[in-house]
Amino acid sequence: MSKRKSSIITAGLLASALFAASPALMASNSTGKHGGGHHGNQRDMTEMCEDMRxxxxxxxxxxxxxxxxxxxxxxxxxxxLTDKQREIWNEMHEENRQKHEKRMKKMQDKMKKRCDNLKK
Structure with a gap:
């Protein structure tokens, strides 16, 4: 086999090995930003519940x-923006703020339930 072919095959094998190993590295049980393991983010949830309260x-x-x-x-x-455009601009942002508050209310209700369950 020529040196060129063996280099191409070696490079392909190396790339395949790297791709095969990457999911295993990503799925490792390390404690990072999002916690690790089954209950790794338990401490983070208690902190978030305290912040919410x-x-x-x-x-x-x-x-x-x-x-x-x-x-x-x-x-x-x-x-x-002109005065008329600014009026429309403010109306649009007020509507968006109201929609956001509505979504946030739902999210906070869910969060309160999760925090109450966390206490138990």
Whole structure:
């Protein structure tokens, strides 16, 4: 067999071995950002439940709404909207905010149930 053919075959085998090994590495039981094992994220859930009860972190709605309003205002300035366009712009964002609040209410109800079950 020529050197060229053996190099191609070796490269193919190496690539196949790497692809075959990658799922095994991804499925390892390591404790990373999302936890590892069957109950690896239990601690994360308790922290998230505490944050939800206290209204801090990702559950601080006033801070998040202020940031969003600031970004929307900056975008409106960059777009150089007229008064009529800005009125429509604000109506659109208010509708989106109401839809978001509705989804968040459902999510928070589910989260409360999960946190209550976690206590038990």
């Amino acid at each position: 206290e209204g801090k972190g990702r559950f601080d709605q006033a801070e998040r709404q202020a940031e969003m309003a600031e970004r929307q205002e900056a975008m409106a300035e960059r777009l150089k």
